[in-house]
Amino acid sequence: xxxxxxxxxxxxxxxxxxxxxxxxxxxxxxxxxxxxxxxxxxxxxxxxxxxxxxxxxxxxxxxxxxxxxxxxxxxxxxxxxxxxxxxxxxxxxxxxxxxxxxxxxxxxxxxxxxxxxxxxxxxxxxxxxxxxxxxxxxxxxxxxxxxxxxxxxxxxxxxxxxxxxxxxxxxxxxxxxxxxxxxxxxxxxxxxxxxxxxxxxxxxxxxxxxxxxxxxxxxxxxxxxxxxxxxxxxxxxxxxxxxxxxxxxxxxxxxxxxxxxxxxxxxxxxxxxxxxxxxxxxxxxxxxxxxxxxxxxxxxxxxxxxxxxxxxxxxxxxxxxxxxxxxxxxxxxxxxxxxxxxxxxxxxxxxxxxxxxxxxxxx
Amino acid sequence: xxxxxxxxxxxxxxxxxxxxxxxxxxxxxxxxxxxxxxxxxxxxxxxxxxxxxxxxxxxxxxxxxxxxxxxxxxxxxxxxxxxxxxxxxxxxxxxxxxxxxxxxxxxxxxxxxxxxxxxxxxxxxxxxxxxxxxxxxxxxxxxxxxxxxxxxxxxxxxxxxxxxxxxxxxxxxxxxxxxxxxxxxxxxxxxxxxxxxxxxxxxxxxxxxxxxxxxxxxxxxxxxxxxxxxxxxxxxxxxxxxxxxxxxxxxxxxxxxxxxxxxx
Numbered sequence: 037x038x039x040x041x042x043x044x045x046x047x048x049x050x051x052x053x054x055x056x057x058x059x060x061x062x063x064x065x066x067x068x069x070x071x072x073x074x075x076x077x078x079x080x081x082x083x084x085x086x087x088x089x090x091x092x093x094x095x096x097x098x099x100x101x102x103x104x105x106x107x108x109x110x111x112x113x114x115x116x117x118x119x120x121x122x123x124x125x126x127x128x129x130x131x132x133x134x135x136x137x138x139x140x141x142x143x144x145x146x147x148x149x150x151x152x153x154x155x156x157x158x159x160x161x162x163x164x165x166x167x168x169x170x171x172x173x174x175x176x177x178x179x180x181x182x183x184x185x186x187x188x189x190x191x192x193x194x195x196x197x198x199x200x201x202x203x204x205x206x207x208x209x210x211x212x213x214x215x216x217x218x219x220x221x222x223x224x225x226x227x228x229x230x231x232x233x234x235x236x237x238x239x240x241x242x243x244x245x246x247x248x249x250x251x252x253x254x255x256x257x258x259x260x261x262x263x264x265x266x267x268x269x270x271x272x273x274x275x276x277x278x279x280x281x282x283x284x285x286x287x288x289x290x291x292x293x294x295x296x297x298x299x300x301x302x303x304x305x306x307x308x309x310x311x312x313x314x315x316x317x318x319x320x321x322x323x324x325x326x327x328x329x330x331x332x333x334x335x336x337x338x339x340x341x342x343x344x345x346x347x348x349x350x351x352x353x354x355x356x357x358x359x360x361x362x363x364x365x366x367x368x369x370x371x372x373x374x375x376x377x378x379x380x381x382x383x384x385x386x387x388x389x390x391x392x393x394x395x396x397x398x399x
Numbered sequence: 400x401x402x403x404x405x406x407x408x409x410x411x412x413x414x415x416x417x418x419x420x421x422x423x424x425x426x427x428x429x430x431x432x433x434x435x436x437x438x439x440x441x442x443x444x445x446x447x448x449x450x451x452x453x454x455x456x457x458x459x460x461x462x463x464x465x466x467x468x469x470x471x472x473x474x475x476x477x478x479x480x481x482x483x484x485x486x487x488x489x490x491x492x493x494x495x496x497x498x499x500x501x502x503x504x505x506x507x508x509x510x511x512x513x514x515x516x517x518x519x520x521x522x523x524x525x526x527x528x529x530x531x532x533x534x535x536x537x538x539x540x541x542x543x544x545x546x547x548x549x550x551x552x553x554x555x556x557x558x559x560x561x562x563x564x565x566x567x568x569x570x571x572x573x574x575x576x577x578x579x580x581x582x583x584x585x586x587x588x589x590x591x592x593x594x595x596x597x598x599x600x601x602x603x604x605x606x607x608x609x610x611x612x613x614x615x616x617x618x619x620x621x622x623x624x625x626x627x628x629x630x631x632x633x634x635x636x637x638x639x640x641x642x643x644x645x646x647x648x649x650x651x652x653x654x655x656x657x658x659x660x661x662x663x
Binding site for chain 2: 136137138277278281282283284285286288289291292293294295296297334338339340342
């Protein structure tokens with residue numbers, strides 16, 4: 037009997053890593069083009085490419101209407117979307133590898149909630165700090181950095197707390213980490229509730245809008261602020277490919293074949309915190325991309341992390357841009373919150389996954 | 400074959416005077432075992448005697464409160480994981496793998512990334528009786544097949560490591576049928592003949608007698624007896640170790656045991 041001809045999508049019928057990465061990069065290219073072309077004024081793809089080519093040549097495009105739309109309005113939002121999507125998907129892939137569980141998600145261990153709580157605290161309680169900055173005649177840009185910084189610190193604090201709780205004698209128990217994550221998530225949720233109770237109506241609107249996730253506030257400054265976090269995440273993630281493969285065997289087994297398990301965990305946790313904190317800061321809480329994308333990549337290319345991690349980053353960017361195009365156009369001229377769109381396709385996917393694995397999960 | 404006593408001072412893979420406490424329970428007390436290249440040592444003993452704990456200490460997984468584990472004279476707990484992995488491979492008891500890896504991918508994890516070949520992996524799969532199955536999904540295998548894939552993975556690790564290598568097996572025959580139990584024992588002998596030092600935890604005393612150059616019997620965390628199968632497997636020895644009355648017979652090369660009933 038040969039299992040090579042198994043009917044399931046995973047197994048015998050995989051796409052090779054090169055073809056798979058090329059496909060993901062192609063999808064990202066299409067999504068970028070769609071995101072630049074589609075909107076209140078929809079431009080033909082050829083025109084978008086013309087504008088991009090002219091900008092790359094350094095031609096003067098000042099005052100050209102299509103150039104303003106593509107380069108000034110849509111390009112920052114598109115790049116931010118690609119960055120956020122890549123960061124979330126990569127964070128999800130690393131976290132699933134770390135926990136050896138395809139259902140793990142940054143939201144699951146409270147990292148996103150920690151980031152969100154810190155961000156809400158900034159929205160509700162940050163006014164005195166802002167006043168202080170104004171009184172000290174500090175630049176307004178510093179005030180704008182408050183929300184991202186708080187979200188990042190929140191993610192880091194949540195991750196750090198989890199790590200401290202779940203590590204004993206230099207070993208991290210994944211089970212303890214998962215349960216502690218549920219507790220940290222609940223605690224963050226309660227803290228967020230208190231903040232909502234304290235908030236004024238205007239703060240509540242700000243908060244609600246931000247909670248659902250949006251790329252609406254994209255600026256070149258935000259893109260520039262997010263890029264280093266993603267580069268750090270990539271730099272941390274790519275050397276993790278082999279250790280994460282080994283961790284699939286189990287922690288003791290990974291140690292047996294020569295992996296420094298504690299170091300792997302520290303690196304993975306720091307990378308995930310950076311990616312998730314930065315993504316939450318840039319675009320709010322956007323669920324399910326981190327869950328869905330690595331799963332799709334595994335179905336297509338197999339579970340090896342050497343291909344999974346870069347492919348997840350590419351496909352995550354593509355998927356989030358697609359969702360953003362949908363969010364902008366479905367109820368135009370109004371805009372759907374991005375998190376609502378990703379949840380609308382992600383939650384059924386999650387349930388389907390859960391039902392398929394029910395036997396394995398609950399005996 | 401040279402005995403452990405005649406070996407060069409400090410050579411080999413040796414656990415000495417191991418004392419291990421966990422959650423206030425004493426798991427090992429003054430226990431030890433010495434592996435030598437080319438020899439098969441087998442740990443036996445009743446449930447809870449500390450066999451798996453001693454194997455985990457030897458593997459470097461658990462640091463004991465007392466005693467020392469040395470590899471060619473050096474403390475293994477000072478070695479980086481990668482350096483230790485070049486000298487010893489471990490076949491674990493549990494063999495679940497997260498995510499849908501293929502058999503060949505699981506085996507290839509035994510080697511540094513990109514350093515092994517598909518032919519090598521296929522040859523080792525064939526050696527454990529899984530020829531031509533490399534593209535199948537690991538998670539669809541039976542428990543016994545998983546254990547054999549893990550064995551192939553451990554063998555690949557030894558092939559890519561430095562010599563002499565050591566192989567630690569935690570109940571390698573636990574979920575295997577009779578034919579595969581015998582195959583694994585034969586494989587242990589073959590690997591030892593290639594110069595590897597082998598240590599296995601076994602429950603089946605007849606398999607232990609077939610496999611072992613030396614049997615180490617643990618009881619309540621201490622070494623109760625050690626010696627050749629013929630020296631350890633005696634009426635009195637089995638009665639003292641397990642509280643079982645047994646008849647010891649003699650097959651051409653090794654003793655065998657027929658349980659007759661409980662003592663007393």
